[in-house]
Amino acid sequence: MLIKSSLLGWLLLLSFALLGPVALPAGGAYKLKGARYSNHRNEPMVIDNSCNLKASPSKKEKTLCTLYPGTPFRVLRSWNDLEGYSWFHIEISSFVFCDDVEVANRGWINV
Numbered sequence: 001m002l003i004k005s006s007l008l009g010w011l012l013l014l015s016f017a018l019l020g021p022v023a024l025p026a027g028g029a030y031k032l033k034g035a036r037y038s039n040h041r042n043e044p045m046v047i048d049n050s051c052n053l054k055a056s057p058s059k060k061e062k063t064l065c066t067l068y069p070g071t072p073f074r075v076l077r078s079w080n081d082l083e084g085y086s087w088f089h090i091e092i093s094s095f096v097f098c099d100d101v102e103v104a105n106r107g108w109i110n111v
Contacts, residue, residue, distance in 0.1 A: 044072035044073055044074050044093050045072070045073055045074070045075060045090075046069075046070060046071065046072055046073075047067050047068070047069055047070065047071040047073065047109075048069055049069060050066055050067065050068050050069065051066070051067050051109050051110065052064075052065075052066055052067070052109070052110075053065050053066070053067055053090075053092075053107035053108070053109060054107055054108045054109070054110075055107060055108070056108060057079045057081055057085075057087035057089070057108045057110075058081070059083070059085065059110070061108075064107050065107075067092070067109065071092065071093075072092075072093040073090040073091060073092050073093060074090065074091045074093065075088050075089070075090055076088075076089045076090060076091055076106070077089045079108075085110055086110070086111050087108045087109065087110055087111065088108065088109050088111055089106070089107075089108055090106065090107065090108070090109055091105055091106045092105045092106070092107075
């Protein structure tokens, strides 16, 4: 009886160890709606879907440029507005990813 309960315990532990990490992201990366980033602070976040860079955290604000998937950026701060939207104030790592090179490399994106 003792052997059966011990074997059952090890079997449960082994199955959890093998199946538990399936739900975790690979490489320790976190995923947000529209962006993903790594655990490492030195690595920039990357945009997953096209989004609009705005001058201020408001849906009504004019779009400065469109950011395309793969655009690297760094989050400077976050903001939740009164309408319930979450915003990141970001700095784009390169101007190459914007439509217009005259545009500043900082702005707000809705996440």
